[in-house]
Structures are given as C-alpha cells and as structure tokens.
Amino acid sequence: MAVAKRLVFPAKMQVEVEEFEIPDDPKPGEVIIENLYGLISPGTELAMFTETHIGFPIADFKYASFPFRPGYATVGRAAKVGFGVDDIAEGDVIFTRNGHESHTLVRTSRPIHKAPPGMAVEHVPFAALAQIALTAVRLTDVRLGITAAVFGQGLIGNLAAQMLQRAGARRVVGIDVMQHRLEISAQCHIDSQINPAHTKELDDMLDHLAHGSGFHIVVEATGDPSVIPQAIKTARERGQVVLLGSPRGTTQIDPYFDVHVPGVSIIGAHGRHVANATEFGDPDPTELMLSFIAEGKMTVAPLITHTFDASDADKAYNGLLSRKDSHLGVLLDLTKWG
Numbered sequence: 001m002a003v004a005k006r007l008v009f010p011a012k013m014q015v016e017v018e019e020f021e022i023p024d025d026p027k028p029g030e031v032i033i034e035n036l037y038g039l040i041s042p043g044t045e046l047a048m049f050t051e052t053h054i055g056f057p058i059a060d061f062k063y064a065s066f067p068f069r070p071g072y073a074t075v076g077r078a079a080k081v082g083f084g085v086d087d088i089a090e091g092d093v094i095f096t097r098n099g100h101e102s103h104t105l106v107r108t109s110r111p112i113h114k115a116p117p118g119m120a121v122e123h124v125p126f127a128a129l130a131q132i133a134l135t136a137v138r139l140t141d142v143r144l145g146i147t148a149a150v151f152g153q154g155l156i157g158n159l160a161a162q163m164l165q166r167a168g169a170r171r172v173v174g175i176d177v178m179q180h181r182l183e184i185s186a187q188c189h190i191d192s193q194i195n196p197a198h199t200k201e202l203d204d205m206l207d208h209l210a211h212g213s214g215f216h217i218v219v220e221a222t223g224d225p226s227v228i229p230q231a232i233k234t235a236r237e238r239g240q241v242v243l244l245g246s247p248r249g250t251t252q253i254d255p256y257f258d259v260h261v262p263g264v265s266i267i268g269a270h271g272r273h274v275a276n277a278t279e280f281g282d283p284d285p286t287e288l289m290l291s292f293i294a295e296g297k298m299t300v301a302p303l304i305t306h307t308f309d310a311s312d313a314d315k316a317y318n319g320l321l322s323r324k325d326s327h328l329g330v331l332l333d334l335t336k337w338g
Helices: 044-049 126-133 155-166 179-187 202-209 225-234 255-260 285-294 310-322
Strands: 002-008 016-022 030-039 074-081 093-096 103-107 147-151 171-175 192-194 215-220 235-243 265-268 304-309 329-333
Touching (some): 074 103, 147 155, 155 171, 192 202, 225 235, 304 310, 310 329
Parallel strands (some): 147 215, 171 192
Antiparallel strands (some): 030 074, 030 103
16 A cells, blocks of 8 residues: 545644555556645635534534545546556546545546646646536526626636626626635626725616616625625516525525515525536536636636645635635645645
8 A cells, every 4th residue: 555645624723734545556447646736615625624614513414524634626647547447548637526635546436537638737626616606507597698796706706707608698797895806807707897895886886787677697606694685686576596605604684575576586506406407418517617618618727826735735724714815716736745
C-alpha cells in the first residue's frame, strides 16, 4: 500500500492534513488518479468548516459531523489503469467528485468523466458547481425571451445566471452586495449588475429592468434566508422563485400576498434534483457542463481569484470566510502538501 494525503476538518475552524493508504496498483476495473486541483465549494465547505451547516444540531443527520473530509470538485490525471478499463489511458485528465486529496481510487462501476481535449485543467473542477447551478434551468420553465434575476453572484449564482442566458433569457440581472463579485459577473458577460448597498431604489430599478412587471424567474443563490422574501417579491405574477443556495437558517414570508395571490411558485433546487429533472434523451449533466466550459459557452476563468498549496488550506478557508470581497473561486493545488 502507498501513503496518500488529504484534508480533514477535525473540529470547528480547524483544517489538517492526514495520511491514508491507497493501493500500489489498481484492481481490474479500477483507476488510480493523481489529483491536480480541487475547487473549494464556498457554501458547503465553509458551512462545515464553521459548524454553521443547518444539519449539525440534528442527531440523525450524519453528513454534518466531525471529522469531515471536504471537497467534491477535483481534477487529476490517470496514473495507473487496471485491467479491463478500455476507455481510460494513463495521462488522461479526469474530473472526479472526491475530496481534496493527493490520490483517488475510482471504479468504473460508476461513470468516469474525461475532460474534453485541450480544456484547461484549472477549469475542470467548475463542472461540479455548474451542475448544481444547472438545477436553476432544469427545474424551471425558462424559455426564449424571459427575464431573470439572480440574487448572489458567488460561484453558483454566477454560473446559474450564465446558464439562464444560454437557455434563452433576454435579460439576466446579477445582484450582490459585493462589488468585486459584480465586476466578475460583468467579465462573465452577464447582462446587468446591481449592488443593493449602492442602490437607494432597488425595487424601482429591478422593476425597470423587468419591464415593469417583475421577473419570470428569480434565483436565490446566496444561501441567506433573509434574502428569500425579497426574491419572492421580485417575481412577476405566476413567476418562479428558485431556492438554489442552501439556506443556512429560517425566514418569514407573507404566504397570502406574496405567494398565494400572485401565484408565485417556490422551487427547492438542491443539486441532487438535477437527476430528477433529467428527461429522456438529455445529455449527462456532468458531460454537458464539461463541454460547455471547454467550448467557452460558459466563462469560468474570471471566477478563479486564488490558488493555494494544499498545505496552506487554512489560508484558503479563512480567506473565503473573512475576505469575501476578494476571494471567490479558490483552487487548492493537490500536488503540494508541504
């Protein structure tokens, strides 16, 4: 057995490197991957790092507990390929959903996704977050000519806004209180940006951008439950409000005047529902997102703000936590462990 390394949260606000064993050689149907980069999920991973995930107080919710091994968006190269694996060769660039670790053992009993030829390796992990954002398209009635507003221009909100444009929205508005994120939003060619902190008449501006009738689709991508009532009020009559960011708490709404009377639909859009929303003949969502990014149909380069060695993961997580005005897409170099 060989010794590999990975990140672990042993307790609140702590991140460490731990060793684990991995086979020297793969068995038939297995591939050993040497990982290159991992993309930190600012929502899920920070919620676990800070112990603010809503599942922690629930005894039966085993996911939210320590020790926790973070990461689900990684890219690596096939180092050793087991017998019977015919479609993977040594050196192939592979997208995986494993944690932030130096090496990964994958089995062909589950799909293995190769990156398209020529795709920048740093861009590959974004397919995981793009697949989550895809729920904003797959679960709504988006069609040519609709208007959409996206609250939150973090990674998920930015990617959701881009996909709504690709799906036919004639105007998509990105909303965020952090100007740096709005600047990146503009670099990703999202139609309009609004900073509520710099806008006295937010409702009037949104009404103007929605042609006076509210937005057909409103996406709440901040995960801040206090934003949900504003998102609902921003929707037009019979509009759809998508709760894309995992809410980190509770909120209050007026179900009669804000939902019942205008006929607004509220859609829960946890990433796991992408599979439920897939219709016959739809392409695999991971393959779709990889191809969209590789072909430039989605822009991810401006989203990358920092790259840290895996051994400096504490700086990465604390930067995302305390310097949200500058840290957005943070990659971990999984070849550098100190």
